[in-house]
Amino acid sequence: MAWRPDGGVWMMMTITIISFVQAEDSYRFFDFRVTYGNVSVNIDVPPTRVILINEKFPGPELDLVTNDNLIINVHNDLDEPFLLSWNGLHLKRNSYQDGVYGTTCPIPPGKNYTYAFNLGDQTGSFFYFPSLGVQKAAGGFGAIRILSRPGIPVPFPQPAGDFTLLVGDWYSGQDYKNITARLDGGRMIPRPYSVLINGNGNTGSRSTSLTVDKGKTYRFRISNVGVELSINVEILGHMLKLVEVEGTYTIQSMYTSLDIHVGQSLSVLVTMDQPPQNYSIVVATRFTHTISEKALILQYSNTKSKKSKFVPIREPDNEIDFSIKQARSIKTNLTAFRQNAEGSYHYGRIKISRTLILESSGGVVNKKQRYAINGVSFVPADTPLKLADYFKIKGVFKEGSIPDKPGRARIRLETAVMGVHHKDFLEIVFQNRELFVQTYHLDGYNFWVVGIGNRWSTWSHASRREYNLRNAISRSTTQVYPKSWTAVYVALDNVGMWNFRSEFWARQYLGQQFYFRVYSPANSTDEYPLPKNALLCGRASNRHRRDFIP
Structure with missing residues (x-):
């Protein structure tokens, strides 16, 4: 017997889960089996070993509704530990289910673990992915779409269809374990070779075509599930109406194309108002010297043409300035704003408790390449930090081991917790002194992106005059442009141990991350207790769970 997130009870017998709930409760049950498979994602390269979920690449899409309770049983049939994390979902008071090593013991090979959590009051487009090592570079990801409950207004008419595009860079022909070994040896990995759309890298493949009807409007949910590069998405001949970013409804502006940085999700409405023929959805890497580009066919149902319209790769033209301007134009639709986990939208009137200035850096430590935030390169402990905190195990991490501002000291290794x-x-404030776009994510939270600096700018107190204190976009992942800065506000209303990381996955693996320990003395009421089915490992292996609080 185990406890539900809301304090009720559900029963579990090995892998069979029996739910005792009232009729009005909404419970969704999923069974995931994680295996290896060899998939040829590009015609011109040999099959690559990937991570499959239920024999699918990408994994199954989770179609959910606001306030659903999720019970997801994950069977690990790999030859190594495995964890799933939920990119962008707000697991209220429940960091035990976050699915990152700082909070959760990995699922051992041949074993299973059942995640159980409530979605709360959120809606929108998200994705799940494997969080251990660089398994993300091998797949194991899938889309999450959360619809509003019936009767809750949505700020646009019901679309004729709802498509998902999981896009991202890909290391064609490279086994992810070889990538891991290279990083472990202290060397950086090369740039990804290609781009995938829903697990396919074959340009114009009929197996990846989408069929639409002229005159109708469709919703496209797009997530960048890659490991490093920003992506630009364009539907040739059609305008993209942005309507949602990571669960926040936006002012409905029109774009010819949209930049989606690694780890980000959004959705657009597209009206099929062009002459009936085949068009291309073009997905291309951004801000790189060598551009990789792939396309998927958008086929009007009444066309007789068998060819798709595809244009050559676009030459970069002040693409950083273009992207900055576009990012600043993305704002929250206040008429559609709902009271959510962050409370009132009057964020511009709240007194700031503390200012953090976070700056990335890289260097060689002990003859190996490392990356850091404020001079601290994260080293995973032998025990998940959340378990060490719960069982009061000393010596696993040191709170306050990362400073609020960057210093001039050399990079040091530390299990960093703030x-x-x-x-x-x-x-x-994210200060980027490097020459490429960086992307950062905070688990368990959305934040308001209040300011984005121009190129070659450094944040100062005077930069606050540029902040958007009215309708800044609320999201969980933000980009920081080269030689620039991005400022966010975040209300710490979610108790737990939450991962803050670079979404450039090789850098995250080599230390560019840390954890926020959001502490409340009244943790018995502000946070769910340790699940009775929680896996215990490291120095917590032989500990006994304290009684649950009713």
Whole structure:
């Protein structure tokens, strides 16, 4: 017997889960089996070993509704540990289910673990992915779409269809374990070779075509599930109406194409208002010297043409300035804003409790390449930090081991944890002194992107005059442009141990991450207790769970 997130009870017998709930409860049950498979994602390269979920690449899409309770049983049939994380989902008071090593023990080979959590009051487009090592470079990801409950207004008419595009860079022909070994040896990995659309890298493949009807409007949910590169998406001949970003409804602006940075999700409405023929959905890498580009066929149902319209790769033309302008134009639709986990939308009137200035860096430590935030390169502990905190195991991590601002000291290795208080209101400034776009993500939270600097700018207190304190976009993943800065506000209303990381996955693996310990003295009521089915490992292996709080 185990406890539900809301305090009720559900029963589990090995892998069979029996639910005892009232009729009005909405429970969704999923069974995931994780295996290896060899998939040829590009015609011109040999099959690559990938991670499959239920024999699918990408994995099954989770079609959900606001306030659903999820019970997801994951069977690990790999030859190594495995974890799933839920990119962008707000697991309220429940970091035990976050699916990253700092909070959860990995699922051993041949074993299973059942995630159980409530979606709460969220809707939108997200994805799940494997969080251990660089398994993300081998697949194991899938889309999550959360619809509003019936009767809750949505700020646009019901579309004729709802398509998902999982896009991202891909290391064609390279086994992810070879990539891991290279990183472990202290060397960086080369740039990804190609781009995939829903697991396919074959340009114009009929197996990846989408059929639409002239005159109708469709919703496209797009997530960048890659490991490093920003992606630009364009539907040739059609305008993209942005309507949602990571669960936040946006002002409905029109774009010819949209930049989606690694780890980000959004959705657009597209009206099929062109002459009936085949068009191309073009997906291309951004901000790189060598551009990789793939296309998927958009086929009007009444066309007789068998060819798709495809244009050559576009030459970069001030693409950083273009992208900055586009990013600043993305704002929250206040008429559609709902009271959510972050409370009132009057974020511009809340007093700042603490300002963090976070800056990335790289260097060689002990003859190996490492990356850091504020001079600290994260080293995973032998025990998940959340379990060490729960069982009061000393010596696993040191709170306060990462400073609030960058210094001039050399990179040091540390299991970095920043202590913050429940209900604090943070200003976080990401300062990028490097020459490429960076992307950062905070689990368990959305933040308001209040400011994005111009190129060759450094944040200062005067930069606050440029902040958008009215309708800044609320999201969980933000980009930081080269030689620039991005500022966000975040209300710390979610108690737990939450991962903050670079979405450039090789850098994350080599230390560019840390954890926020959001602490409340009244943790018995502000946070769910340790699940009774929680896996225990490391120095927590032989510990006994304390009684649950009713």
